[in-house]
Structures are given as C-alpha cells and as structure tokens.
Ligand code: SF4
C-alpha cells in the first residue's frame with residue numbers, strides 16, 4: 001500500500017492515505033484531546049477539541065475530520081492550541097449545568113477528565129444556567145439534558161451501530177437539544193430497543209442507568225469500536 | 237410615668253462562608269429580657285432544587301447539606317430509597333453502614349466536646365478568648381488535646397478504611413454498601429479501641445468534675461422543661477442507626493412509643509415562622525405552643541430505657557440519677573449525654589468489628605423503583621433526622637421534605653438563649669461575660685451552622701441594641 005510522508009510536531013512520519021490526522025496521530029502515539037470522536041462511529045467535527053495547526057493554512061482544522069496529505073506539516077501542541085482547548089472546555093461547562101460533585105458520572109466522565117487535563121481551575125465565562133429537562137420516562141435509563149454537551153455520540157451510536165435511529169438533534173445554538181423520536185418522551189419511543197449503546201457512548205453523565213448509585217456507573221465507550229470491528233470482520 | 241419603649245438587642249455571629257445566624261433579645265419596658273430568637277437565615281434550598289432529580293441521586297446530593305453529619309443524611313436517604321424500592325439492605329452492607337454511622341457520630345461529638353467546648357471547662361469561661369480554644373488547650377493540656385483530635389480521627393478513619401474517603405459518605409448506597417471491609421482494615425480499626433475508650437472516659441471525667449464543681453451554674457444553666465424525641469430499639473434501648481420513635485413528656489411519661497419513623501407526620505407538625513428559614517416543628521397532639529420538644533444526645537438519653545453496652549450503661553445510670561426519675565432538662569447536660577453516647581458508640585464499634593460477617597462481601601442488593609413514596613430516618617449527632625421523598629412514576633422527585641435536628645431544636649435554642657440572657661443581661665449593657673454565656677448555650681446544642689462550628693476561638697459576634705423604632709442604641713463587635 002502507498003504511504004505518504006507528513007510531519008507532526010517536527011517528526012516526519014509515514015501515514016496511510018485516506019486516514020485522518022487524528023488516526024495518524026493515534027497510530028504514532030501522539031495525544032490529541034477529543035470528545036465527539038468515538039472509535040467505531042463516523043466523525044462530525046462537533047466539539048472542536050481536536051483542532052490542529054497546519055502550515056500554510058490560516059484556519060485551525062479538526063484532526064478528526066481532516067485527511068492526511070503528502071508533505072503536510074501539522075502542529076498539535078502549540079501555545080495557541082492549548083489556549084483554545086482550555087477555552088472550549090470552559091465553554092462546555094458554562095453552557096449547561098454540570099455539577100460534578102453530585103453527578104453519577106463523577107470520576108468516570110470524559111468532560112471532567114478533560115477539565116483536569118487542560119488545567120481548568122475555574123471558568124472565565126458566565127454560566128448560562130439554561131433550564132433543561134430531565135427525561136426519566138424510560139424504564140432503564142435517564143436522559144439529563146443538563147449534562148449533555150451535544151457531541152452527538154449517542155445519535156451516531158444509535159443510528160450507525162444499533163440502527164434504531166431513536167436519537168436526533170433539534171434546534172440550534174443555545175436551544176439545541178437531543179430528542180427522542182419526534183421530541184417525545186424517551187419512554188414512549190417506538191424506535192428505541194433499550195440496548196444501552198447510547199449510554200455507553202455518552203462521554204458525560206447525561207445518559208445513565210436509572211437505579212445506579214454514584215460511584216457505581218461503569219461506561220464502556222470502547223465497546224462501540226469493538227462491535228464495529230467485529231461487524232466488519234470477514235469470516236472465511 | 238413615661239412609658240419606656242421596649243428595646244431589642246441583636247447579636248449576629250458573622251461567619252466566613254456559608255450560613256450565619258443572629259440573635260435578637262427583646263427587652264421589656266423595665267429593661268429586662270422578655271424574648272429571644274435565634275435566627276437561622278441560612279437557606280440553601282435543597283428541598284427545592286432536588287425536585288425533578290431522580291430519587292437515587294439523593295444519597296449523593298443530601299450529604300452535602302452538612303459537612304459534619306453527611307453519613308446521617310446518607311443513611312436517612314438510602315433508607316428512603318429502599319422504601320421506594322421495597323427492599324432491605326444486604327446483611328453485611330447493613331452492618332457496615334452502622335459502623336460508618338457510629339464512626340461519624342464519634343467524630344462529630346469529639347469535635348463538639350474536645351475542640352469547641354472543653355476549653356471552656358478546662359481553661360474556664362473567664363480565660364482570655366485568645367487562648368480559650370483547642371490551641372490554648374494544647375498548650376496547657378497537651379495530652380487531652382491530642383486525644384480529642386485523635387478521637388475525631390478514629391471516627392473518620394472508619395469511613396476511610398471502608399470507602400477510601402474520610403468524608404461525604406461515599407459508598408453508602410440503596411441496598412447496602414459499595415465497599416466491603418477488609419480483614420486488614422478490620423484489625424487496624426480494632427487496634428484503636430483501647431485508646432479511644434480511654435479518651436471517652438477522660439472526657440466523661442472532665443465533664444463530671446466540672447458538673448460537680450459548678451453544681452449551681454450547671455443546674456440552673458438554661459434549665460427548662462420540654463418534651464423529648466429519640467429513637468429506641470424494641471426494648472427501649474438507645475439506638476442511633478435504626479429503630480422506632482419514642483416521644484417523652486417533660487414530666488417523664490412516655491407519650492408515644494415504638495412509632496415507626498414512616499409515621500412521623502402523624503405526630504410532628506411543622507410551622508414556618510417569619511424570622512427563620514427553619515420551620516418550627518412541634519409534637520402535634522399538644523399543639524404549637526405546648527408541643528415544643530428537643531432532640532439530640534440529651535433527648536436520646538432522656539427517652540431511652542437503657543444503653544446497649546455495659547460501660548455506657550453504667551454511665552447512663554449516673555446520668556439518670558441526675559433527673560431522679562424525671563427527664564434531665566438542663567441544657568448543659570447535652571455535653572455529658574454526648575460523651576456517654578461516644579462511649580457507647582465505641583463499645584458498639586468494637587462489637588461490630590468482632591461480628592463474624594463484618595468482612596463478608598454480601599454488601600449490596602439491587603432494587604428498582606416500585607413505590608412513589610419513601611421515608612428514611614436516622615439519629616444524627618444533633619438529633620433525629622427525617623428524609624421524605626415523593627416521586628412520580630418515573631422516579632423523579634416531586635416533593636422533598638427534610639426535617640433536620642437543628643430545626644427541631646430551634647424553639648428550644650431560643651428558649652435556652654432567653655434563659656441565659658435573663659440571667660446575664662441587665663439593661664442594654666453588653667458584657668463579654670454575657671456573650672460568652674449566650675454562645676455557650678448555643679454550643680450545647682452543637683447546631684450545624686458554620687458559625688457555631690468555628691473551631692478556633694470564640695464565636696464572632698456583632699451585638700446591636702435597637703429600640704422599638706429600630707434605632708441603633710448600642711453596638712458591640714468582637
Ligand atoms: S447525551 Fe451524551 S452522547 Fe448524546 S449528545 Fe449529549 S453528551 Fe453526547
């Protein structure tokens with residue numbers, strides 16, 4: 001197979017055509033923070049955490065949706081990027097009502113982990129405190145919009161892995177919300193199979209199993225990638 | 237004769253972060269104190285912002301109400317959850333919860349007695365406020381100060397050895413516990429017992445000596461009859477973790493016995509008052525005026541027929557002798573009662589640590605939402621605590637009622653401040669002595685407001701004297 005040559009953080013690397021910059025980085029053990037990316041799902045470039053600098057391109061590009069190219073020179077860890085990642089993370093916290101101390105996902109949350117890793121010690125933006133619904137109508141799971149960061153991993157897991165198409169996105173900007181079917185209570189869904197893949201895919205405490213106590217939540221987002229890998233396996 | 241306008245004296249302890257309280261004293265036209273109010277202006281809105289949350293989140297949310305008795309809140313909360321689910325906790329989970337709860341009560345009592353109150357007894361009320369604290373105590377009585385600090389540590393270590401965390405009551409969940417107790421940790425906790433038993437005995441020695449040497453003051457200090465509420469086991473034994481309610485009349489007769497905590501609303505009424513965010517609970521059959529009751533260590537010892545363990549029982553009999561067949565009404569005896577409970581808790585912890593199943597991993601059962609309503613209760617360090625949840629059929633909370641100990645003691649605290657003020661306040665002059673006595677009356681109840689748990693030094697207060705028109709006559713800050 002052809003390989004291309006590109007430079008990441010000063011290092012020349014051989015990469016496979018068609019892969020994304022994120023893939024290339026991961027193959028070579030270079031860490032880039034992500035939230036909306038989940039192995040096994042299509043990429044949508046929603047969270048803007050994986051932005052990288054590319055020489056000759058004045059715009060920052062998301063590593064998860066930008067393909068590698070020959071002679072591309074990419075920087076993943078500059079002062080500017082670190083600053084942007086911290087801003088982005090703070091905005092996530094300011095946008096909805098995240099109260100880690102009493103959240104079921106406390107200690108198992110990708111957003112919380114991200115906050116630690118970008119060194120967020122406080123939020124510089126005013127909290128918006130939107131009024132968000134808690135949908136507990138489903139027999140097994142709760143959807144708490146207070147904690148949703150609109151990564152749409154649940155939407156894609158439901159559509160691309162389970163094929164149920166229960167989840168979708170409604171409205172824009174401040175009013176954007178994940179909806180079940182045509183914005184009806186999740187418990188009344190005619191498409192949901194109660195498989196729980198959205199719960200595993202969700203990086204925060206927005207979707208969680210009902211009768212769990214704090215500290216006992218175990219999400220396995222890696223399961224999505226494993227399922228897809230097995231599905232694509234050729235059995236001879 | 238010209239009518240002298242009644243005056244109001246306002247004492248406001250200024251606090252650091254959360255919550256504050258102030259005291260107003262009403263003078264009559266002869267300049268004598270006629271009324272006292274201990275205002276609780278702290279409103280944290282738990283009952284409101286929990287609405288819409290899942291009932292299973294309450295054991296995590298409610299321990300944040302109080303940093304000193306988080307376990308009591310969690311215990312009351314998981315019991316309410318278990319009533320909603322219709323399950324009982326796993327056997328060993330149940331034992332471990334008792335252990336956690338006893339540990340927290342010891343920590344809280346140790347803080348109240350050794351850190352906050354014992355400097356008054358050992359260094360004297362007249363000692364310089366700059367040294368009348370745990371630091372001053374450490375200088376003059378290093379062994380006692382160290383023991384007090386270690387007793388508190390012991391309580392916290394129980395939680396830490398089980399859950400890995402000192403505070404916030406992690407790991408207590410509906411159906412039992414998340415963490416077992418390992419054999420190694422069981423042994424480590426057992427090794428503490430001789431030392432902490434001795435500390436409890438020393439504490440009891442201090443308070444008994446003080447009581448003997450200051451009989452008159454102790455006997456008259458905020459001594460007024462009220463009814464009492466506490467939790468007892470099937471034979472009337474004092475129980476901090478579970479059991480039924482016993483209401484005792486001020487004259488010592490038992491008003492109600494073995495009332496299941498779920499029926500608390502049948503016997504306890506709550507009335508809001510304009511000057512406080514806490515509601516004023518009262519024993520319903522006697523009405524708002526006559527039904528004032530107290531909770532907490534003094535109340536528990538008054539209502540109980542006996543203690544569960546031998547050493548505590550011995551001391552309990554001495555306590556009962558003070559009342560001579562009547563309940564012990566003197567507010568000062570809260571301290572003594574607190575130490576007797578501490579002694580009993582240590583003995584019970586020792587028994588639990590020897591329980592053959594204590595290190596079993598049968599710690600949690602799982603339930604699901606089945607009933608819309610749940611009520612849980614526990615005896616927090618400061619008194620009987622109720623959590624009451626009403627959910628919709630998705631398990632979301634529609635109504636939350638938290639009846640906390642300090643709320644139930646609030647009417648009695650007013651009364652205690654009044655009694656003390658009557659004794660020590662003359663006219664609108666504000667003596668240091670009087671501030672100390674008012675502070676010490678409040679401390680007896682160990683109310684869970686940060687102002688009263690200032691570990692170092694005196695309670696900061698602003699005292700202001702107003703006349704009936706609200707004009708400031710006198711003001712004193714310390
Ligand atoms: S519910 Fe979870 S997975 Fe779905 S968009 Fe929100 S944060 Fe992402």
Ligand code: FES
Nearest residue numbers: 036045047048064
């Ligand atoms: S991971 Fe690339 S934009 Fe979210």
